[in-house]
Amino acid sequence: MLTSKTFLKKTKRGNILKIVREHYLRDDIGCGSRICKKCAIINENAILDDKLSSSISKAYxxxxxxxxxxxVVLHQIDVLEEDVLINVIILQTVLEEVKHRSTSIYKRLNDIINNPNRKFYVFVNEHHKDTYIEREPGETANNRNDRAIRVAAKxxxxxxFENQRNISLKKVIRIVLLTGDTDNKEKATQDxxxxxxxxxxxxCxxxxxxIEDKLSKQEISYNEDSKEIFPCHLTPVQIHEGIKTGKLLHGSFQASKENFLEGQVNVEGYEKSxxxxxxxxxxxxxxxDIVALELLPEEQWSAPSEIVLQDDEVDNEEQIVESEIIKPKTVKEKTPTGKIVGIIRRKWRQYCGIxxxxxxxxxTRHIFVPAEKTIPKIRIETRQAATLIQQRIIVAIDSWSRYSRYPSGHFVRALGKIGDKETENEVLLLEHDVPHSRFSDKVxxxxxxxxWIISDEKVLNNINMFMNCLKQIAKRTDLRHINVCSVDPPGCTDIDDALHCNLLSNGNYEVGVHIADVSHFIKSGTALDEEAALRATTVYLLDKRIDMVPELLSSNLCSLKANEDRFAFSCIWEVTSHAEIVQINFCKSIIRSRAALTYEEAQLIIDDKKQTTVLAESLRNLNNLAKILKKxxxxxxxxxxxxxxIRFYLDSETHDPIEVQAKQIRETNSMVEEFMLLANISVAEKIYEEFPEYAILRRHPCPPPSxxxxxxxxxxxxxxxxxxxxNKNLARSLDAAQKKDNPYFNTILRILATRCMLQAVYFNSGMVTKDDFYHYGLAASIYTHFTSPIRRYADILVHRLLAACINADPTYPELLNKKKMNDICHNLNYRNRMAQYAGRASVALHTHMFFREKVQDEEGYILFVRKNALQILIPKYGLEGTLYLAPVKGGEQYxxxxxxxxxxxxxxxxxxxxxxxxxxVQLSLDSSNIQHEKLIFKLVKPYIHNFSVPSVKQDTEKSQSNLNLSASEKRKEGDAFSFKSSSKKKKKMSKQ
Structure with a gap:
């Protein structure tokens, strides 16, 4: 059945345009219930139960x-995920609205729908002849959809009821509409x-x-006498008008990790936040959050606070005097300062904490303390506090009234016992928004x-596999005769890249970078591709790896293992002995790596002049050319x-850290890096030449002078x-800054320089002017990522573009959609940033585990001097921490x-x-705050009376001296038993 609607539209030129919209209606859409005889023929996939023994609700x-x-879906998804709710009908109207308004909730709803045990049935009401309705004149889209839901429910x-005429009225299966709209509820009841x-x-x-703990409470009423803490937010109309007239600015709010009374908003067009x-x-x-803000008059501008708050100060934030924390006594270098007047878009998510x-x-009312210091405490209601008080839990924010100091939220679920390693890893991943669930069956x-075998010699007994093998080999350049090898960190199983270098008859060198051809296995538009695009990157924690693609690909079929035939994408140069490029060739290839080496193994081969194999000579030539390229x-x-x-050595069974040391960088690290950089630059030039509007590139903006x-x-x-x-002048300045009496000085200076840099980002070439392509850190006019497709989705996109450039694969339509590629680049940048933070958090977690029950003195250097603290770097471990120069506020001032x-x-x-x-400084672990264990830095030297602490060595010598004295005194008293006991203690202490 076809229904159509005709309406007239006036064009800019004054002409009248007649528009006809057609909408197809069907009578063969089943209701999904097994009880329905009328829909029996078309209800092949009926999942709603035909027999419900009794009502699960006291109200019905x-x-x-x-x-x-x-x-209900948007605000109560945590409740819908509970198994107690089954036999639920999801209307097409609702599904499409949710998809439009929240991608994350839409995905969660689909996960429930795809679980056969939950019996969630999608009814296509917008195409059913009895449930489709037209939008009435003057009716809003929202009101029309509410009416469509009521019509479908009716x-x-x-x-x-038509199918249950012979059943007792109390046993008839009815429909209950759950709604989050009071007006909709009243109209439904009237119907x-x-x-x-x-x-x-x-x-009921x-x-x-x-399950009641998981209810989202969108509106909380307050008494008329309630004191207003915050000013009202401006309405969306007021915000829009303010931005349009230039009275208001907008941007992303970033809360300070060191001071909860402070934050900044990054506004486009402003050099400083x-x-x-x-x-x-x-x-x-x-x-x-994306916020609207008003810039204060210049005379009211301030400067970031120099104070670093300790955890116990944050826990007692109500007692902190605001003026003492946020305002520097003398403001010499003012920075643009403003106030937030409205929220454009909330970025609330689920938060971990205690x-x-x-x-x-x-x-039943409790305060939840998030693990992430940038998130405020949250008020929740729960009847399970006695059980949850020793667990890590997840909470979601529902609302934040101007009458409340804290936002209100609800309990989502418990993760596990506080301090348990698996629980802490789960918290780490959730807090950094790292997708880490198992890959779905569809993926x-x-x-x-x-x-799955490439070599044609092994598949002669399988004609289909043999023919497929021949087709694949025919499309590729066979490079299995070349001595290719990979060089990676120890324990690497996802090997994306391999190298080779051959001396040519004309005295030049053939150098090849061979990259795993992941795009061969991941086709555009598939569920596997969509999952890889969502995850965007592999996340490396110290004791585990969260793969971007399933392990069958990451550690097996794509990984360039030694002595295994593998599909690759090769970039091959002819270069002179001075590393000047003569020509470049790109091809899809088949390779067979001769060795999978670690950096150390490769270095030993290069340094051992007795080794004269083809592989050894190849590595030496690569190393020599790399030095020239780097220069x-x-x-x-x-x-x-x-x-x-730092590098941790983990116990093979418990995976607990047993040793830690700073990472060693060898020549071979630089050797691999130089050729990966060269490949990335060469590929960037090629894809931009062929696709100037659609190339996926990477840029590193020049930092502002401030x-x-x-x-x-x-x-x-x-x-x-x-x-x-x-960047050239900065590099020269860094090279010149050397101190003979402080060999670590230059390294600290370079660490400080790193902190001054902006984040490198992916972008679509059609969305940025060419002047902004520049990569500041690498001094490259154009750059991309091509060399790690197993762990980066950006590289997969680049592979697809490069394959289209050389006619190895067709161009995918999505690659030529600038808006879609721009959205993907935003996700790539976000996931890449979160992966870096998660990696650092994993290092911090294992550092705490390593220092548990340890007290050590270590040499360090001051990185930053703050108003109430020193930031200290410990080179031996690559650790950084805070040495506070005064006790907690209210304690004795030494x-x-x-x-x-x-x-x-x-x-x-x-x-x-x-x-x-x-x-x-003396390092020890403070576990008094179960939410935030932290390394405590105490000053040993220079010695300050009543502030510095004695060294661990001095304490040990003193205790030994006291022990000997005690034994001597007891021997004089003739207490033989006590003397023997003391001797045993002494031996035990010496062993420790």
């Missing part, structure tokens, strides 16, 4: 199916439909199983079937930066001048340090602390 006598509206109720709010329905369940200080000015913004102890017994269905890059302005990195201020000040103190006018804002120094009497100064 009849057994029933549920229909939910859009608001039809279902009557349709089912004779059973309707209820989710709250009312859940509270016979077996709620704590807009500073926000104070509870009122923050005005209920949560980290990540419940705060409640002094009121049997109270896995797109993997190749095993056995050229640095001469062009490429930066050699540094960051503290970013370099801490670096310049720190270097000036020791008499070194940092020229930051260009010494009065004087902070010099001009020179960024801290002093006490004749002792002055500057950036780069060496110190000796």
């Amino acid at each position: 006598v009849n057994p029933h199916y549920l229909i939910v509206d859009t608001n 039809w279902y109720d009557e349709h089912l 004779g439909i059973f309707a209820a709010s989710v709250e009312d329905y859940i509270y 369940l016979k077996d709620s199983k704590g 807009i500073l926000i200080q104070g509870y009122i000015e923050l005005n209920r913004a949560v980290h990540g 419940l705060q102890d409640n002094i009121l017994q049997n109270s 896995l269905s797109y993997l190749p079937k095993l056995p 050229k890059r640095i001469e062009n302005g490429a930066l050699v930066l540094a960051s503290p990195e 970013n370099f201020e801490p670096l310049i000040k720190a270097a000036n103190y020791l008499g070194f001048e940092m020229d930051t006018s260009s 010494v009065n340090f004087i902070y010099n804002e001009e020179n960024h120094t801290q002093s006490y009497k004749e002792i002055v602390f500057h950036t780069f100064d060496p110190v000796i």
Whole structure:
């Protein structure tokens, strides 16, 4: 059946345009219930039960199916995920609205629908002849959809009743509409439909199983006498008008990790972020929200606070005097400062953390403390506090009233016991929004079937496999005769790249970079491709790896293992002995790696002159050419930066850290890096040449001059001048800054320089001007990522573009959709950033585990001097931590340090602390805060009376001396038993 609607539209030229819209209606769409005889023929996939023994609700006598509206799905998805709710009808109207308004909730709803045990049935009401309705004149789209839901619910109720005429009225299966809209509920009731709010329905369940804790409370009423804490947010119309007229700015709010009374908003067109200080000015913004803000008059501008808050201060934030924390006493370098006046888009998600102890017994109201310091505490209601108080839990924010100091939320689920390693890893992944659930069956269905073999010699007995093998080989350049090898970190199983180098008859070299051809297995538009695009990157934790693609690909079929035939994408250059490129060739290939080496193994082969094999000579030539390439890059302005990195050695059974040390960088690390960089640049040039509007590239923006201020000040103190006018001048300045008496000085300087940099990002070439393509850190005019497709989705896109360039594969339509590629690039940048943060958090977690029950003295250097603390770097472990220069507020003040804002120094009497100064600190783990274990840094040297602590060595010697004295005294008293006991203790201590 076809229905059509005709309407007239006036064009800009004044002409009248007649538009006809057609809508197809069907009478063969089943209701999905097994009880329905009328739909028996077309109800092949009926999943709704035909027999419900009794009602699960105390409020409804009849057994029933549920229909939910859009608001219920959007706001109560945590409740819908509970197994107690089954036999639910999801209308097409609702499904499409949810898809339009929230991708994440749409995905969660589909997961429920695809679970056969939940019996969620999708009814296509928009194409059913009895449930489709037209939008009436003057009716809003939202009101039309609400009416469509009521019409479908009414039809279902009557349709089912027709099939149950001979059944007792109390046993007739009815329809209950769950709605989050009071007006919709009243209209449904007037139409004779059973309707209820989710709250009312859940509270009437016979077996709620704590499900009421998961109810999202969108509106909380407050008394008229309630004190208003925050100003009202502007309405969307007011915000739009303010931005349009230039009175308001907008951007992403980033809360400070060191000071909960402070944050910043990144506004396009402003060199510096807009500073926000104070509870009122923050005005209920949560980290990540897109906010509207008003810039304050310049005389009210301030500067970021120099104070670092300790955890116990944050836990007692109500007692903190705001003026003491957020306002520097003297503001010399003001920065643009504003206040938040409205929220454009919330970025709320689910948060991990713990419940705060409640002094009121049997109270249902509790304070949740998030693990992430940028997130405020959240008020929740739960009747399970006694069980949850020792567990890590997940909570979601529902609302934040201007009458409440904290937002309100609801309990989602418990993760496990606090301190349990698996629980802490789960928290780490959730807090950094890392997709880590198992790959779905639909995704896995797109993997190749095993056995999967390339070599034609092994498949002669299988004619289909043999013919497929011949087709694949015919399309590719066979490079299995070349001595290719890979060089990676120890334990690497996802080997994306391999190298070779041959001396040519003309004296030049043939150098090849061979990259795993992941795009051969992941076709555009498949569920496997969509999952890889969502995950965007493999996330490396210290004790596990969260793969972007299933393990069959990442560690097996795509991984360039030794002595295995593999499909590759090869970039092959002819270069002179001076590393000058003569020509480049790109091809899809088949390779057979001769060896999978670690950096150390490759270095040993290069250094051992007795080894003269083809592989050894290849590695030496690659190493020599890499040195030339690196020298050229640095001469062009490429930066050699540094960051503290450590390597943990884990127990093979428990995976607990047993040893930690700073990572060693060898020549072979640089060798691999140089050829990967060369391949990425060469591929970037090729895809941009062929697809100037659609190339996926990577750029590194030049930092604004203000970013370099801490670096310049720190270097000036020791008499070194940092020229930051260009990357080339900065590189020269860093090279020149050397101190013979401090060999680690230059490394610290480069670490500080790294902190000044902006984030490198992926982008679509058609969305950015060519002048902005530049990669500041690499001094490259154009750059991309091609060399790690097993662990980066960006590389897969680049492979597809390059394959189209050389006619190895057809061009995918999606690759030429600038808007879609731009959206993908945004996700790539976000996931890449979160993966980096997750990796750092994993290092911090294992560092805490390593230092548990340990107290050690270590040499360190001052990285930053703050108003109340020193940031210390420990080179041995690559650790960074905070040494607070005063006890917690309210404690006894032992010494009065004087902070010099001009020179960024801290002093006490004749002792002055500057950036780069060496110190000796004592490291120990403070586990008093179960939410945030932290490394405690205490000063050992230079010694300050009543502030510094004795070294561990001194403490040990003192205890040994006391032990010997005690034994001597007891021997004089003739207490032989006590003497023997003391001797045993002494031996035990010496063993420890």
